[in-house]
Amino acid sequence: MIDLNRRGLVMAAGGVLAAGAVGMPAWANPERKLGYAVVGLGGYGLGRIIPQFKECQHSRLVALVSGDPAKAKKVAAEHGVPERGIYNYQNFDSIRDNPDIDIVYICLPVFMHAEYTIRAAQAGKHVMCEKPMAISVAECEQMIAACRKAGKKLMLGYRSRFEPHNVEAIRLARSGAIGKLRYFRSEHGFTARDPNTWRMKKAQSGGGSLMDIGIYALQAARYMTGEEPVAVFAKETTDRSDPRFREVEDMIDFQLEFPSGVIGSCMSMYSANRNQFVLMGDKGRIELEPATAYSGQRMWVGGERSDKTLVTPPPGPYANQWVGQLDHMAQCVKDNRETIVPGEEGLRDIRIIEAVYRSAREQKRIVLRG
Amino acid sequence: MIDLNRRGLVMAAGGVLAAGAVGMPAWANPERKLGYAVVGLGGYGLGRIIPQFKECQHSRLVALVSGDPAKAKKVAAEHGVPERGIYNYQNFDSIRDNPDIDIVYICLPVFMHAEYTIRAAQAGKHVMCEKPMAISVAECEQMIAACRKAGKKLMLGYRSRFEPHNVEAIRLARSGAIGKLRYFRSEHGFTARDPNTWRMKKAQSGGGSLMDIGIYALQAARYMTGEEPVAVFAKETTDRSDPRFREVEDMIDFQLEFPSGVIGSCMSMYSANRNQFVLMGDKGRIELEPATAYSGQRMWVGGERSDKTLVTPPPGPYANQWVGQLDHMAQCVKDNRETIVPGEEGLRDIRIIEAVYRSAREQKRIVLRG
Structure with missing residues (x-):
């Protein structure tokens, strides 16, 4: 039946x-x-x-x-x-x-x-x-x-989880291509121009650059290391006299501690264009720039700055990330x-973002609870 | 007389x-x-x-x-x-x-x-x-x-204070060429190979990569911003089973808070070669890579990543930095x-370095006292 x-x-x-x-x-x-x-x-x-x-x-x-x-x-x-x-x-x-x-x-x-x-x-x-x-x-x-x-x-x-450079970067990191992972760094930002968009109203956006663009750095820190952070520390700097930033943050720099000892260091901003990450292992590094843009991703893999190689990933099964x-x-x-x-994946990011904001506000390291 | x-x-x-x-x-x-x-x-x-x-x-x-x-x-x-x-x-x-x-x-x-x-x-x-x-x-x-x-x-x-790219970068930053300063980032490291050098013995070196190479990032954070940090936060990660790192740290990531609101974000390590800094203002950025090497400095100045220009500084009055x-x-x-x-300048760095080590040890933000 x-x-x-x-x-x-x-x-x-x-x-x-x-x-x-x-x-x-x-x-x-x-x-x-x-x-x-x-x-x-x-x-x-x-x-x-x-x-x-x-x-x-x-x-x-x-x-x-x-x-x-x-x-x-x-x-x-x-x-x-x-x-x-x-x-x-x-x-x-x-x-x-x-x-x-x-x-x-x-x-x-x-x-x-x-x-x-x-x-x-x-x-x-x-x-x-x-x-x-x-x-x-x-x-x-x-x-x-x-x-x-x-x-x-x-x-x-x-969408970046379906972008071939990001997919290949994750595969390389997991495969041991750069050895034991040690350090992740990402800067994400763009120049926000309109002070009247809902993005600049905290009740509508939930926050500033971190909610909007810095979340790509946070996501990448998690998917590139394959780990969940156990603590965060953050420092915000925002020119509150700028009409764009009456309610939400401009720049926020935050550090993620992962259980293996990997450090994640991220910077988010609304005051300049920036889109990159670097994952360092003890045998090399994987670098993407732009990393999570709509298009144009480029990836380098190698030991040192001087001998890194531009890598074109396999095209993947889809026409594009969307x-x-x-x-x-x-x-x-x-x-x-x-x-x-x-949904649980989205929740994890928001939980960390709330801790990042709290760390910046209270000026102390915040331990995350599983 | x-x-x-x-x-x-x-x-x-x-x-x-x-x-x-x-x-x-x-x-x-x-x-x-x-x-x-x-x-x-x-x-x-x-x-x-x-x-x-x-x-x-x-x-x-x-x-x-x-x-x-x-x-x-x-x-x-x-x-x-x-x-x-x-x-x-x-x-x-x-x-x-x-x-x-x-x-x-x-x-x-x-x-x-x-x-x-x-x-x-x-x-x-x-x-x-x-x-x-x-x-x-x-x-x-x-x-x-x-x-x-x-x-x-x-x-x-x-020596970097006498290196023409650094001298010119300082001049440009002070001249307002990149607008109001917002963010400084530097990564400094090299691959330490000998576990038996005095550098790896804490009683002789005073510490690991931060004392040796990370100090260039710290110095540059100070001379590029022209400010003294008021607080620090740091996280260290070191593989203590590595014979090089029985006594001193490998990687340490630290954040400097400057009075104007500029954030300094620095990373120091003994496990890979890295030598760069970026100073961001609200109208552009100054980037050096390598920044503080013995030779080969390169400097870019510009608005965004895509339109930055390689700048050759005036040669300066000396044959080289030494x-x-x-x-x-x-x-x-x-x-x-x-x-x-x-001497007071050297003392300032050591005072900050002691606070960075203390922050990493105590896992909390350390306020610096003038």
């Missing part, structure tokens, strides 16, 4: 489901592209995410959520989204009645992540949420609980396996 | 001393090269300092102090040092009777700096002392007191003015 329902697929002993079998739920058909609803037509959702679907093997755009009906209609027409796939923030919850939507991608200002993740899960949809996950650990925990309760996946939009992120989620939903960047 | 004595030059109102005037002490003759005694014929004294005198305008080598009579005799012969200029550690104090010697250059293991600086001052000689100044703040203070009591100058061998250091001291003695790197 085969029991099929919306929450999961239970296969009878010895039973094999053919693709497209009668009675199979749509998402379980390996040939079918899963449908995404993109929530938020700001610069990232509209400019970076929506254009990727045409390259995807497992994902397609089926719905849009926007507060601007004219904009939504225009974008829908341009990207082949049917009229029934256009939603606004009032009727958002009716996505539950749209079987085309498998996954909701939250591209909203940070303070809206928790609400829309929870509402999407309650509407019976899987959720991809942009980073940073939320403005607090408490919100992250609520998001994870809501998705778990609904039996839905929650994945974070950490396609990888979108299709990985779709594949994990189809295969009913966990993504490589589930 | 003109009063000339060995302790100083007092010029009567309206009086002008002609070069080589009868009755003028030898050191006051602007045409005369001042005589150096080099103490210690190890790699640095013999390999780096002694060869410089042939390029000097104000300095000459007149004496050697060594525990190896055969070596001393050979080196003396090669460099035109007369027989009467050869000393050992037993008869060192008799340098007081050698009028050729104006300045004693201490190129000894760190634990011997205090003793020989004090004995040289007591013998009536000015002192150039290699960095780090001594193994403790207490020793540094004794050295300064001894030189002050003897009325003799004490200068530290911070010649600058030696001749600056000689000129300051002749002119009876303070050097740009007096």
Whole structure:
């Protein structure tokens, strides 16, 4: 006997489901592209995410959520989204009645992540949420609980995990190519220009450069070392007379202590462009610059500065990092396996970020508890 | 009336001393090269300092102090040092009777700096002392007191202060070329290979990579910002099973807080070669790599990574950084003015280094007291 329902697929002993079998739920058909609803037509959702679907093997755009009906209609027409796939923030919850939507991608200002993740899960949809996950650990925990309760996946939009240079750098680090790991350093920043963006309003962003761009350094410190920090120390410096920085930090320098003795040293800023990391082992180093940019990554591997080699990684299975992120989620939903960047991964970063802010505020080393 | 004595030059109102005037002490003759005694014929004294005198305008080598009579005799012969200029550690104090010697250059293991600086001052000689100044703040203070009591100058061998790229970088930073200063980062290290050198014995070196090579990062943080740190935080990581690191640290990462809000972030190590610094302002950055090496300095100045320009500094008045250091001291003695790197400057570094070590040991931020 085969029991099929919306929450999961239970296969009878010895039973094999053919693709497209009668009675199979749509998402379980390996040939079918899963449908995404993109929530938020700001610069990232509209400019970076929506254009990727045409390259995807497992994902397609089926719905849009926007507060601007004219904009939504225009974008829908341009990207082949049917009229029934256009939603606004009032009727958002009716996505539950749209079987085309498998996954909701939250591209909203940070303070809206928790609400829309929870509402999407309650509407019976899987959720991809942009980073940073939320403005607090408490919100992250609520998001994870809501998705778990609904039996839905929650994945974070950490695109660099699907970028071939980063993927290859992780593989090299784990393979022992640079020996025993010793030190990680990353600087991430960009020049923020608009003092009026939600990013500069603490209630909406949760914080400044660290939440926005420094989180790439933190993420990379964790995925490059493969370790979780046990303590942090941080120092912030911000010109509070600058209209951009009335509420959020500009520069913050933080140190991560890893259990093996590896030191992570990171710098985040809103006042200059910087995007690089170096992982040092006792037999060499891996250097990426830019490391987590939208494109143009370059990687050097070698013993010393003078004899390092520019390395071109294998291309990887996806057209680009966004396609990888979108299709990985779709594949994990189809295969009913966990993504490589589930909600817990986003929570870990926010937990560390809260400790970094506390360290800077209290001017002391903060021990992190597992 | 003109009063000339060995302790100083007092010029009567309206009086002008002609070069080589009868009755003028030898050191006051602007045409005369001042005589150096080099103490210690190890790699640095013999390999780096002694060869410089042939390029000097104000300095000459007149004496050697060594525990190896055969070596001393050979080196003396090669460099035109007369027989009467050869000393050992037993008869060192008799340098007081050698009028050729104006300045004693201490190129000894760190634990011997205090003793020989004090004995040289007591013998009536000015002192150039290699960095780090001594193994403790207490020793540094004794050295300064001894030189002050003897009325003799004490200068530290911070050669980078005479290296044209560093000199130009300081000038640019002070000129506002990169705007308001925000952040300084430096990594300094080299691969230490010999577990049996005095550098690896804490009683002789005073510490590990920080005392030896990380001090360049610390010095640069201070001279590039023009500020004194008010607090430090540090984390050390050392593989104590490595025979090189039984007594001294390998890697230490430390953060300096400057009063203006500039953050200094430094890393020191004995396990890889690294020699660079970056000073960031709100309008650009100055980058040197290598920054404080024996040669090959390169400097970039610019707004962002992509539009920075390789800058060749003006050549400066000296043949190289060591010649600058030696001749600056000689000129300051002749002119009876303070050097740009007096004993107090060496003491400041050792005071900060002690706080860095204490921070790493106690795992807390250490406030520095002026």
